[in-house]
Amino acid sequence: MSDAVLDYDQVLEQFDPVLGLEVHVELNTASKMFCGCATTFGAEPNTQTCPVCLGLPGSLPVVNAVAVESAMRIGLALNCSIAEHCRFARKNYFYPDMPKNYQISQYDEPIAYDGWCEVEVDGEPYRIEIERAHMEEDTGKSLHVGGATGRIHGASHSLLDYNRAGVPLIEIVTKPITGTGDKAPEVARAYVAMLRDLLRALGVSDVRMEQGSLRCDANVSLMAKDATEFGIRSETKNVNSLRSVERAIRYEMTRHAAVLTGGGAVKQETRHWHEDTGVTTSGRSKEAAEDYRYFPEPDLVPVAPSRDWVEQLRSTLPEPPAQRRKRLQAEWGFTDPEMRDVVSTGAVELIEQTVAAGCTPQTARKWWMGELGRRAGEAGVELAEVGMTPAQVAELQGLVDAKVINDKLARQAIDGVLAGEGDPQQVVDARGLAVVSDDGALSAAVDEAIAANPDVADKIRGGKVQAAGALIGQVMKAMKGQADAARVRELIMEKLSS
Numbered sequence: 061m062s063d064a065v066l067d068y069d070q071v072l073e074q075f076d077p078v079l080g081l082e083v084h085v086e087l088n089t090a091s092k093m094f095c096g097c098a099t100t101f102g103a104e105p106n107t108q109t110c111p112v113c114l115g116l117p118g119s120l121p122v123v124n125a126v127a128v129e130s131a132m133r134i135g136l137a138l139n140c141s142i143a144e145h146c147r148f149a150r151k152n153y154f155y156p157d158m159p160k161n162y163q164i165s166q167y168d169e170p171i172a173y174d175g176w177c178e179v180e181v182d183g184e185p186y187r188i189e190i191e192r193a194h195m196e197e198d199t200g201k202s203l204h205v206g207g208a209t210g211r212i213h214g215a216s217h218s219l220l221d222y223n224r225a226g227v228p229l230i231e232i233v234t235k236p237i238t239g240t241g242d243k244a245p246e247v248a249r250a251y252v253a254m255l256r257d258l259l260r261a262l263g264v265s266d267v268r269m270e271q272g273s274l275r276c277d278a279n280v281s282l283m284a285k286d287a288t289e290f291g292i293r294s295e296t297k298n299v300n301s302l303r304s305v306e307r308a309i310r311y312e313m314t315r316h317a318a319v320l321t322g323g324g325a326v327k328q329e330t331r332h333w334h335e336d337t338g339v340t341t342s343g344r345s346k347e348a349a350e351d352y353r354y355f356p357e358p359d360l361v362p363v364a365p366s367r368d369w370v371e372q373l374r375s376t377l378p379e380p381p382a383q384r385r386k387r388l389q390a391e392w393g394f395t396d397p398e399m400r401d402v403v404s405t406g407a408v409e410l411i412e413q414t415v416a417a418g419c420t421p422q423t424a425r426k427w428w429m430g431e432l433g434r435r436a437g438e439a440g441v442e443l444a445e446v447g448m449t450p451a452q453v454a455e456l457q458g459l460v461d462a463k464v465i466n467d468k469l470a471r472q473a474i475d476g477v478l479a480g481e482g483d484p485q486q487v488v489d490a491r492g493l494a495v496v497s498d499d500g501a502l503s504a505a506v507d508e509a510i511a512a513n514p515d516v517a518d519k520i521r522g523g524k525v526q527a528a529g530a531l532i533g534q535v536m537k538a539m540k541g542q543a544d545a546a547r548v549r550e551l552i553m554e555k556l557s558s
């Protein structure tokens with residue numbers, strides 16, 4: 061049974077949304093957080109484990125220094141303070157994919173705290189305060205077998221893979237985000253997109269949302285217009301695409317509003333997002349912090365980074381995203397609306413790489429925001445996952461520039477690239493897409509079209525050059541699109557001007 065929802069506009073008439081975003085980032089360190097096991101994604105189940113990450117009695121964890129360094133660089137990039145001294149804590153709860161029965165995390169002493177960042181939606185800047193960024197370890201993975209949905213309900217049995225258990229995670233937590241009004245879902249999306257770009261620029265994570273190396277828990281609550289306190293929040297777990305972040309928050313706002321205007325109370329609980337149906341469903345009721353019986357991890361020494369180390373790391377930070385965006389916009393000569401679209405679609409890096417591969421900024425933008433954007437939308441995937449690389453886009457445009465193919469044939473070449481037939485040149489060769497540059501064949505087709513349409517030909521002879529369109533269309537059709545329309549026009553004019 062699906063929940064009642066209120067129309068989105070009506071939500072905003074009566075309530076102000078308050079968001080809280082918790083983003084988990086899997087670091088791309090070679091080894092795990094507290095042991096030397098490898099972290100390669102997609103390995104055979106349970107081949108990357110050892111007594112430490114399997115939680116065997118007597119095993120002792122050791123902190124991964126590179127993970128600590130990554131945590132500090134993330135904190136610094138988010139304008140956080142870096143703790144002079146902090147400890148790990150045990151978060152106690154039972155879950156089959158967590159073999160120790162507790163997770164090593166940080167609780168009241170995060171490595172980074174009190175930061176901020178800025179995102180832009182429709183040209184408006186929104187400042188987002190960062191509460192903390194702390195280190196922890198990932199859990200293993202459960203695979204529920206036999207049910208229709210892949211969830212535990214209806215499954216006949218479950219399998220466990222501990223390869224991911226102990227992979228270093230950084231959890232980045234915002235302070236409550238207020239004042240975003242109807243833009244709340246887009247601000248959340250822009251924030252996660254900004255984090256993704258920032259983390260990629262830092263080189264600390266693969267940030268592949270579809271593989272779970274970047275995932276977002278979205279807390280949503282509504283405040284009545286005259287209220288002075290926050291409402292009760294729900295937490296939608298593990299939202300794993302930018303588009304889903306926006307949709308899940310929008311949905312939760314409409315669901316909360318229906319509960320509240322119906323006189324009910326929102327339940328504090330975790331929820332699951334369903335991409336296919338576009339709704340969330342109830343998970344478990346949310347534990348309070350005291351349920352976890354946090355206490356300092358006795359097997360690990362505190363982390364006390366020297367100020368010299370912190371300053372050295374600060375000097376390795378990449379250009380801040382907002383500054384980088386402004387610089388690229390100036391270099392590319394994009395208008396504000398053009399750049400805004402590029403940023404919100406997550407195409408900045410793709411265009412940057414396509415330009416680096418030899419495309420002009422405007423043609424790079426045309427392909428990514430046009431044809432490829434449309435296809436990503438149809439497939440319901442992020443632009444970066446559409447199946448074509450920046451180098452391939454540059455190669456495609458190179459073929460258009462060299463007049464080997466025209467724009468229409470280029471779209472057929474994209475079909476081939478997306479179907480896994482190779483690079484654009486290979487597709488053009490294999491599918492025989494190249495335009496006919498042999499003037500003899502073109503000339504014959506033009507003669508035929510003129511002969512078949514004497515009245516049109518007369519009009520052109522009489523000076524109505526716009527009538528040439530009909531003949532060009534016929535020639536292009538006869539050539540199955542594989543002709544340069546500009547050259548066809550030239551031939552027609554040559555033949556009819558004498």
Ligand SMILES: [Zn+2]
Nearest residue numbers: 095097110113
């Ligand atoms: Zn291990």
